[in-house]
Amino acid sequence: MVTRSETSTAEQVIHLLELLAADASVAEIAAAEAPAEARDLALRITGAREVHQHREAGLAALLDTARELATESDPGSVLDAIVRRARRLVGTDLAYLTLYDPEAGDTFMRATDGSVSAAFQSVRLALGAGLGGLVASTHKPYWTADYWADERFRHTNAIDGAVGEEGIIAICGTPLIVEKHFVGVLFAANRSSRPFTREEVGLLGNLATLAAVTLVQTRALADAENALAALSDAHETVRHYADGVEKAAAAHDRFASLVLGGGGVDDITHALAELLGGWAVLVDENGARHSAAGPAPEPDASGHDPVAALDALPGLGTGRLVERDGVYAVAVTAARERLGTIYVGGLTLGDSDQRTVERAGVVTALVLLFERQAADARQSARNRLVSDLVSRRGGREERLTLARTVGFDPQKPFCLLVLRGEEPGGHRALLISASAATGEASLVGTHDGDVVALVPGSDADGLARAVAARIGKRTCVTVAGVGPVSDVDDIADAHEEGHRTVGALIALGHRGKGAAATQLGFAGLIVGSEPDVDEYVRKLLGPVVDYDERRGTDLVGTLAAYFAAGGSPRHAAGTLHVHVNTVSQRLERITALLGESWQQPDQSLELQIALRLRALQAPA
Incomplete structure (x- = not known):
């Protein structure tokens, strides 16, 4: 029978879902009566939705800006459109643009939107003076929430006087650069203190890039039109050039x-x-x-x-x-x-x-x-998801739900790959390559410096080798494979093993190769930063130990005596004080448990090491 409490909880959760469907704000979600876990998940979803909406709005605004600039042919109109758009996109009290004067070696105010001071509208900035001069001299963006308290740049009486008359407190400036040539600086400013987020700085930078290219092209078009006017005496040349301009304009359209x-x-x-x-x-x-x-x-x-x-x-x-x-x-x-x-x-x-x-x-x-911006936003979300899965962050059901929202089911068999490249600053390229090499059904992200890929399938060794070979055509990457894994709670342990394995591969001279953790054997214990002896012993001797615990036998002891006797059943029987036929029967049982290849040199060596480690382990 469903209790009143359970009915009330269900109604609260349904109400939360209704709020999400109605695009409710974070404040409305936070004020809703519901279980804390459900409300926290709803707040995360709402926050993520607002971030994506903000990014989509920024991209849409940039496209609108590109369309508006494409319709302008006059350089002055282009500059006015740039500062008008910058002020609207970033949401500041004013925006302005300075152009570089190569003869004077400084920048001068060329266009403003929202400015009220005549002194500010005519100020010139020497390279290195004021925040704008710092941007102009370094060709890098700078921003400050409090211009007057910021000592990173040189304050001058002329610049500080103009800034003070305009009442500016917070400023963000980003350079206009085309083909390594400095053109000017685009600013967004506020008359009250406000921090500029990295998203806002990036948005202003994208607008500056678009503005610089458009400005240079507009100047070139204006120069071309002036050249046409000056060639009026050479009618055939002018006509030919005009045809070319018309063809270029048609291509632009x-x-x-x-x-x-x-x-x-x-x-x-x-x-x-x-x-x-x-x-x-x-x-x-x-x-x-x-x-x-x-x-x-x-x-x-x-x-x-x-x-x-x-x-x-x-x-x-x-x-x-x-x-x-x-x-x-x-x-x-x-x-x-x-x-x-x-x-x-x-x-x-x-x-x-x-x-x-x-x-x-x-x-x-x-x-x-x-x-790229859209792909980076999607990859950032996948990075957070992979980190949550590897860290076991959040509840089990929450992790399952989030993974399935991107098309990956952690309850179906999959392998975990850890990829490590060598090129400095190549993390983003490795993420892109890993996504292409593992396919759309995979989930690729980062955690603690590792590129981690969750790939449907059960052959960890084959996947690791194939991915290393495919990416290796362009850059050196070492890949460790673990699996198969079939539960979301096992991802953390799989990543730990993969992290150790990729380090072992590099230490053993297998840089640029791919292999499963199971292929390293005892070598993983030697070079791994955190060797898991229990897991190693369990992986090799588990079937024999389990049999002994169920039946009260001592097959483990028989196996140790057999190896100690140099592989002689007769000498092992003497050590164990049993008949040689008894030893032979026990060895047959061990073969049934471990497989026919347990006496082969490689597996025999692994088993002897596992027996030795088990003997050295402290009793539980």
């Missing part, structure tokens, strides 16, 4: 419509091939072919890609179009980081076509940057 319509980099590659009439290939940051269109050269039987092999073209790192043997290439870069390379061939490019390829590189970089 095509790329913009693809992005705003939800298209990806594959669509951009195909559009580029159609516009030019040749072939186009996009190679990712790791040198692997991402997408291709047209009659591009195919990789050979050994997997060698003749297109990706052109990655060493001189001048490719400058961001400009380069050419060799009829193949053109442009680096896809964002925020001074190379995200890939676009190659085109099968034709000869004129000036306008070359601009089309370079424009494709800029648009591709923007799309890849957005895709």
